[in-house]
Amino acid sequence: MEPVRVRFAPSPTGYLHVGGLRTALYNYLLAKRHHGSFILRIEDTDQTRKVEGAVENLISSLEWAGIEFDEGPGRDGAVGPYVQSQRLSMYKKFARELVDAGKAYYCFCTPERLEQVREKAAAEKRALVYDRHCREIPAAEAQARVDAGEPHVVRMKVPLEGEVTFEDQIRSKVTIANAILDDQVLVKSDGFPTYHMAVVVDDHAMGITHVIRGEEWLPSTPKHILLYQFFGWNVPKFAHLPLLLNPDGSKLSKRQGDVAVEDYRAKGYLKEALVNFIAFLGWNPGDTREIFSMQELIDEFSIDRVGKSGAIFNLEKLQWLNQQHIRVKPEGELLELVRPMFAEKGWTRLPDEYLKRVIGFLKDRITVIPDFGTECIFFYEDPVVFEEKGRTKNWGPDTPKHMALLLEKYEAAAEFTAAETERLLRQTAEELGIGAGKLIHPLRLASTGVSLGPSLFHVLELLGRETTLRRLRYALETMK
C-alpha cells in the first residue's frame, strides 16, 4: 500500500481558527497513525487577503498544539516549494495544457457582464452559473485576443452531460450532475490560479493520498475530480469533515466567542485539553473513554469513526477537560506555565519548591491556568482584609480569646507540621469544651483571610510557623 500523505492547507489570513486546528489535527492523526507524512501548504493565491505575519502565526499555533509537519515552509521535502505564490509557473503550465487539449478555454467576459448574467438567472429562478458565453470562441481567435493583451481568465470546460460520483470517506456516495456545475474559473485575470486549480495541481504534485478538509468543500469536489480526469491523474480519497458550530447552530464565528487557537492559549487552556476537546468534536473512540493524550489519539484515530453532523463548540466541556488535564500534569510543568503570570504579580521571591507545593494543593480546584494566581492568593501574600461573610459567621465574641490561646500553643509547638498543629488545636478545643470546628473556622479566616481553601493544617505547615504566627497576631489586632 502506498504511504499516506496528507496536508493541511490554510490561507494566511490571520490566525489559526479552531476549526482549522481540527482539520489539521485529523490530518496529522491519520498521517501518524499510518506512519505517513503530514504536509503544511500555504494557499495564498488571493493576494488581496494576505496578512503580514500570518504564516508564522499559523505555524506557531500548530507547533504549540503539538502538531508537527514533516514538510512545509521552512522544512523542505522533495515536492516544494510549499507556498502557492511560489508555484505560479506550474499552474500556468498545466492551465496551458488544459486549453490546448480543449478542456479549458479563455473567457473575456467583464465582471459587469457576469453580474448581469447572474441577475438574469436569479430573476428566472435558475442556477446562478456562467452562461458559457466564451466557451465556443474559436481557439485561434481566443489566442489572438490573449496575445493582444485583452484581459481574460481561464475556465474549465465542464461536460454538459453526465455526472460525477465519488465515495466520500465520511458521507459515502455523493453524486452531482455535470449540467449544474459551473465552468469554474481556473486562472484569474491577474494570472494567479483559483483555489480549485491550485489544490488539484498541488495535491497531485505533492502526492497527496487523502484530502481531509471542511464540509464547505463538498459541493466543489466534483469539479476537482473532473480536473483530475482532464489531466489523467489518480484521484485521492476525500473526507469532508462536519462543521464546527456556534451555540445557535450557525458556522462557528468570531462574533459568538473565541475562535483563534491563540485565544484559548492566552486564556490558560492547556494544549492537551484543547487538542483532546477538538478531537472529540466529531470523533470518538467508540467506548466511554474521554481523556486522551495526543499519542493515544494517534493510536486510535480512524476516519471511519468521524461523524457526519456539525458539532457545537461547548465551552463548559472544554473547561472540564482542562481541569482534568491540569490535574494530571506534573507540578513542575505547571509551574513553568504559571511563572510569567507570577512574575507580573511580583511573586518572584517565593522558592520553586514552595510554589510547586502550592500548585499541588490548587491543581484540582481550578479550571484554567490563571486561576493559580487568583484562587488562593494567601499562599503568596499576607491577608490585609478579612472576608466579611466569614467574619459574621465564624468570628464570635470569644474568638479572640480562643485564638490567643492557640497562638500561645503554636509559639511553643515542638514542630510545626500539619499533624502537630491539628493535634494542638483539637487539644485546645477539648480544654475549652468546644467543638474543633469552633476553632478551625476562625483560624482559617485569621490565617488566610478567606473561608475557603485546601486542608487548613496542611496550609499552615506550608506557610510555616513564622508566617502563620505573624498572620494570627495581625488578625487579632485588626479584629479586636
Place this chain on the structure above:
RNA sequence: GGCGUGUUCGUCUAACGGUUAGGACGGAGCCCUCUCAAGGCUUAAAUACGGGUUCGAUUCCCGUACGCGCUACCA
C-alpha cells in the same frame, strides 16, 4: 431560487434491525468533609414528523419539515 448535506437528552456522543436507548459535560439531590473544591453515588432529560420494508425499526427506503454549506476572477 438551484444544488448538496445533515437531524439520538440543553450540549458532545454510543448503540454496524432485537438494549429498561448507554456514557460524558452542564442541572438537581445525597454522601464524604475543618471550608471551598475534588471525588463517590443517585436523578431528570433524546431517537424531528409521516409513510413504507420487516416478525421487529434510532438503525434500511421514500416523502415532509427544519438546520447547515455551496452557489465569486475568496478560500
